Amino acid sequence: MNAVLLSGLLGVVMMFASFLFRTKAPVRILAILGMAVLLVANVLDTKGIHFFHVNTTGFLSFTGYALFFNTIVIACTLIFFLISSKDMQKVGNHYAEYFALIFFILTGIFLVTAFTNLLILFIGIEIISIPLYILTGSAKKDLKSNEAALKYFLMGAFSTGVMLMGIALIYGATGTFDITKMNIAGLLKSNLLTAGMLMLLFSMCFKVSIAPFHFWTPDVYDGAPNVFTSFMATIVKVGIFVGFLHLFYTAFDAIALQWKIWMAVLAALTLLVGNITAVFQQSVKRMLAYSSISQAGFMLFALVAMNETAHEGLLLYAIAYCLATIGVFGIISKMTDYSFDGFNGLAGHQPLVALCVAIFMLSLAGIPLSAGFLAKFYMLKAVIQAGGYMWLVIFGVLMAAVSAYYYFRVIQAMYFKEGPNHFSGISAFEKCVLVGICVLIVFTGLFPNIIFGWMYF
């Protein structure tokens, strides 16, 4: 509960900060401090020290899993602030408001990871989505950004409508919004329930860009300012994924036979579409947009497997994917040319930055000794344990091999080709953050036990 209320409050504080401070530096420092406080508050919450005692009347339940996941989200956002907050200045004048919106989004994520009531899920998703529409269009003078925002808003609003309809149908079938009390085992043949569940499935798929509901993703990710693409593609996506897993694990596990095969087909389709399209991209930013689709396909493995390993795997995936992608975007937003050719010869001009990008790419591709490998490993392990979907596993690893193609193209450009410098410079502090992310990635890849040790202390 600490984090939900605090992040909401901090959002309001950031709004006032915009006219309290004339310059931008204090705003940034306030935001970073706020995020650090949020992190501490959430960790204390995990340890059983609650700042607030609110009776949620069974609408929210903060399990250890949800709290630990929230810690990951906050830590990743903190890293995101450290590396990208300066680049946010380039987007527009409403610097403090951007931070405020991000704090609100976090509030939404905390609700989505801890809901036990479908209404809270709906409210959480909306709290996430509406600030995102604004952030996408925050580069007001950029036509692409405006287009992206409009597109995202129209499609997002439609999918929210579908979700609401789904919730209504489920209420009609079960008579409750509470996912722990639905008792759907007795309603196996209910068409109302099935229709409602499918609508929820589709709208959640839309939010996490699962094919064939992914068409907004490349345009929105490409159009939005770099810094916000980074946030949107990582923290928001994994946040909603945890809600997605929570929803289907708690509410619809009893009728798993009805939807599991669809989940598997969706995962395969997402991997196929994401990877194959990413191969043909010329811009690294757009490539990352498609790669985020294909990574979502791997995360969907958790919903196919639905076991303990899948829960651990999703956590690891969240860490691995967020860290690497935030790092890459942190560097992309300092590049003047986002195409693959723009990376040519980066290793010669910026050896340290190139090394970091290489580690991020290796992790995204799932090479051993990186967090990305372990994340994929857990996903595959979860599905194999669940049994019955070997074709999906084999298809998944083949697609992972395809993904190596486009991730390694960046490495090839940086190390084995020559080109002019398109990198606009990076401060010593940001370099330290980048190295820190790399160390975290390798450390997680080598000793995942320690991460899980924190989880089940």
Added chain:
Amino acid sequence: MIALLLILVPLVSGLAAFLMKKEEQVRTWSLLAAIITFIISILGVAVYTAPGCWTFRAGWMGSLNSSFSLKGDGMGIMLCLLTALSYPVIFLSTWTTAYKKVHNFFGLMLLTQAGLMGVFLAMDALLFYFFWELALIPIYFICSQWGGEKRIAVTFKFFIYTFIGSLLMLVGILYVYSRTPGHSFDITAFYQAGLSLKEQSWLFWLFFVAFAVKMPVFPFHTWQPDTYQQSPTAATMVLSALMVKMGLLGVLRWLLPVFPFASYLNGDTISLLAVTGIVYASLIAMRQDDMKRLVAYSSIAHIGLMCAAVFAEDKSALQGTMIQMFSHGINILGMWIVVEIIERKFGTVKISALGGIAQKAPVLTFFFVIIAFANIALPLTNAFIGEFLMFRGILASRVSEHGVLIMATAGLGIILGAVYTLRLGRKVFFGETNALTEKGSDIVFHERAILAIIVGAILILGIYPQPFLNALDHISQSILKNSDVLPMLMKQKH
């Protein structure tokens, strides 16, 4: 302890090499590290029988039941010895080759060595997979950064081939893991997985593709000639002398004992493919004008024979394969050193552009002829022992139905091998000198020393192989015991 040191020394010295600035310093440091590794491996061989000195076990990923478990059996120790011996030789023979960013080159080379040692010693499937990839990534960077003109595309093909293979193997490892009693990645647990015939028949291929790409066995070999040709010679030596052994070791240690049924059922198919590859590669080798490609195809032919012998599942065939793994490493290393010297002296590896080198470089020719004889497995050379044992094993095999056919085809390959190797010698070393080779000179002291080491190893192993055979006796017995299908067939019947 020895096992751990063999991995740690190259790993740490490799990481340190990245930080060094001066070229001379890096070269000396790497050579020193390689020599220390070699001394450790020699010490290890000397105390081979002492209990516990080749085993190391530490906790790693407890929640997954995977441990950092290393152990040297006869085959592993022999391959470690080969790796440890090859590295100083490789560094010395390419001592004068100039590299851009030399510290990165040597750092990556040493990391590859650590990965190779790990693959040869790992007794835990997940650890094995980690080292398998750890050996691949640095060599990918080496070949793409310091190779010939087409290096980037060629190396990438190599990388994608092996990466697909290893990912499929990962799926296989995970599946077997889910079937082991008590969910463990330990090799003994894998041996006891008790997979049904149906499971084995498809899991087998997941593993085999990874190993077949690495070896490479026909028809998975298409990456190999290009990569050998385009890579810097030092990397080619690592690839051809050491890295191909990863595939063979994988088959011997992980494939036969874990999937005995499937190995029994698919053995003949693979052997026939492998011997087809021998003839096919030998025929292509005969028509090559590029010495590097010739050696590359000749390597495919040699590996093909080893692969066929492995699936004969006979004791003498397995011993022969293991001896040949060592011998092939030595021989091909010798071949590459000669090719490298010629390339450095004359600036070309085109057979048609060379000739008459014997008149100008008699010592080099002397060494080459012995290495060439070893390449075609003449008696008194090391390869003869291996090939003889392998042929004997293939004929005596109890599991193969086409032993005679396989052996006849492979024998044809041996004859063709003599044809292209002797043709190479005749065209390059003998005959009249031309304008290019006219200015040639003989090899200098350190080159003589290196080639003398190689030739010495060829002859010692060729004349007195008994210690090696003794060392390999136990491991081949235990592989056969684990992969014996007869008791299992009996059990199925009852």
